Amino acid sequence: MTGAGGFLGRAVVAAAARAGHQVLAMVRPVSAGRSTYPAGVTELAGDLRQRGPWTQSLGDVDAVVHCAAAFGDLPSQLAGTVLATENLLAALPPTLRRIVHVSSLSVYDFDAPRLGGVLDEATPLESAPLRRDAYTQTKLIQERLVREYAARAGTELVVVRPGAIYGPGKDWDAGTGLKAGRLDLVFAPLAKMRLIHVDNCAEAIVAALAAPLDGPLTVNLIDPEQPSHWRYHALARRVGVPTGIAVPFPYLFVLALGWSAKLASKLFFRGRARLPETLDPPRQRVRWRPLRYPNARARTALNWTPRVGLQEGVATLAPTSRR
Numbered sequence: 001m002t003g004a005g006g007f008l009g010r011a012v013v014a015a016a017a018r019a020g021h022q023v024l025a026m027v028r029p030v031s032a033g034r035s036t037y038p039a040g041v042t043e044l045a046g047d048l049r050q051r052g053p054w055t056q057s058l059g060d061v062d063a064v065v066h067c068a069a070a071f072g073d074l075p076s077q078l079a080g081t082v083l084a085t086e087n088l089l090a091a092l093p094p095t096l097r098r099i100v101h102v103s104s105l106s107v108y109d110f111d112a113p114r115l116g117g118v119l120d121e122a123t124p125l126e127s128a129p130l131r132r133d134a135y136t137q138t139k140l141i142q143e144r145l146v147r148e149y150a151a152r153a154g155t156e157l158v159v160v161r162p163g164a165i166y167g168p169g170k171d172w173d174a175g176t177g178l179k180a181g182r183l184d185l186v187f188a189p190l191a192k193m194r195l196i197h198v199d200n201c202a203e204a205i206v207a208a209l210a211a212p213l214d215g216p217l218t219v220n221l222i223d224p225e226q227p228s229h230w231r232y233h234a235l236a237r238r239v240g241v242p243t244g245i246a247v248p249f250p251y252l253f254v255l256a257l258g259w260s261a262k263l264a265s266k267l268f269f270r271g272r273a274r275l276p277e278t279l280d281p282p283r284q285r286v287r288w289r290p291l292r293y294p295n296a297r298a299r300t301a302l303n304w305t306p307r308v309g310l311q312e313g314v315a316t317l318a319p320t321s322r323r
Contacts (some may be wrong), residue, residue, distance in 0.1 A: 002048060002088060005031040008102070008165055013201035017041050019206050024061060025056065026068075028241070048084035049298035057090035063098040064088075066146065071073060074134040079114070079278060081138040089149045098156040100208045101146045105220060105293075107159050108138045109287045114318050119291045121161075121218050131282045136148070143184040150216065156261050158208040158241060160223040163194030170318045174243050175229040177288065178278050187278075188251035188288035189230035196223045197313035200306040207302040219298040225310040226293060235311070239318040253289055258284045281315030 001016070003009040004025035016023045019037040025043050027035075031044035046054025048068055066088065070080020092099075105119070113119050129137045143159060150157035162301040164172055172195075174180075177187030198261045200263075203222050211217065227235065228246065261279035277283045298304055 001065035001067060002026045002084075003102075005035065005075070006067060008080050008162075008198060008201060009067045010035070011167070011198045012067060012205050013041055013197070014038065015202040015206045016209075017063070018201055021179055021206070022058065043277070048087050049079050051087050051091065053129075055087075059093050061093065061096065063100065064092065064096065065100045065102070065183075065205060065209070067102045069102075069139065069207075071135065074137070074209045075290065077134045077138040080140050081091075085142045085145050092153075092155075093155065094148075094175045096153070096155050098158065098209065099146060099150055100160065100205055101143065102134075102205065103143045103159050103161045104139050105163050105222075106127040106132075107161065110291070111144055111282075113291055115198065115226065116290050117292065119220075120294050121220055121297055122266055132286070133277070133283060136286075146238065146249070147216065156213050158211065159216070159218045160205055160208055160221050161218065163196050163223075165198050165201050166195055166313065167198030167315070168178060168316045169204050171236055171241050174241050174317075176243070176246075177229070177249060179233060179244060182244045184246050184263040185249045186229050186233050186246050187249045187254045188290060189248040190228050191251060191288055191290040192226040192292060193229055193232050194222050194291075195226060195232070195310075196221050197306070197308040197314075197316070199308050200313075202306045204298060204302055204304045211302045217292050219301055220293065220295060222293045222295045223308075223310065223313070224295060228309060231281060231290075232314075235314045236317055239315055240320070241317050251290060254288055255279075255281065256283055278296060 004013050005027035005068055013023055013025045017040045023041040025041050026046055028047055030044045042059050043052055068084055070077045107125050108123045111125050129140050144161040147281060166172055174183040175186055200223055201221055233246050258279050260280040
């Protein structure tokens with residue numbers, strides 16, 4: 001599997017080993033030797049951004065879990081997400097049975113559902129990616145590359161699109177939209193957070209390795225209990241996550257702030273100003289638009305039951321529980 005040294009990747013390696021899989025865990029050379037793996041796991045050092053000796057180790061793999069992706073500016077993500085995927089696909093053996101590709105809910109068009117409606121696997125993908133951030137743009141390209149390869153090679157394919165993955169060391173700012181001194185502005189306080197605990201996400205991905213398929217399968221991964229931003233902030237504060245004083249900031253106010261910033265950009269910068277997520281209307285809608293996120297297809301198709309509940313999951317955010 002790729003991206004084995006990342007937040008999600010480490011959890012997938014552990015879940016796959018528990019399930020009895022023999023795992024080839026690919027990590028970047030700078031991370032090699034830093035982890036202690038359970039029985040059945042072999043570490044492979046290699047940089048997907050360049051073809052090298054790592055390609056010779058893939059000849060006997062039966063399935064690939066592709067977790068690797070990059071963050072940062074557009075050039076970094078083009079290299080670490082798009083080029084890396086092209087190199088991986090070029091190195092895969094013709095005998096490969098299945099690819100489980102880890103995509104993201106960010107590839108969807110969040111304007112498509114009605115306000116308060118449902119975003120599920122039938123929701124169309126973002127048709128204007130340039131209005132979104134580099135992450136969405138490169139994840140869309142990455143997913144297209146994987147789908148084209150699987151169709152061309154006749155390889156089984158499961159595309160999983162996780163929501164906001166949380167767990168030890170990753171708390172999504174406890175649901176805060178913007179910090180202002182000692183205040184935590186909780187944007188869209190009643191909107192649901194599309195959370196999934198890292199262990200639940202990892203176990204769903206491992207389940208995708210053996211799920212029966214009639215063709216390419218796409219599933220969204222979200223936990224059953226989706227707290228509001230307001231409730232999640234309160235739960236995180238209760239277990240010791242550093243937070244400020246919560247101040248609700250309704251979704252309509254968020255939109256008004258965004259459109260005011262967009263108007264100012266047009267008036268003073270000819271529309272060329274690069275707005276931060278909190279002020280950019282398309283990205284505001286992705287992060288805070290009130291929607292519902294069902295997980296019925298994942299539970300049925302993968303025979304997956306999320307093991308970690310919300311209360312237990314939030315407890316792993318406590319500073320003393322971080323691993």
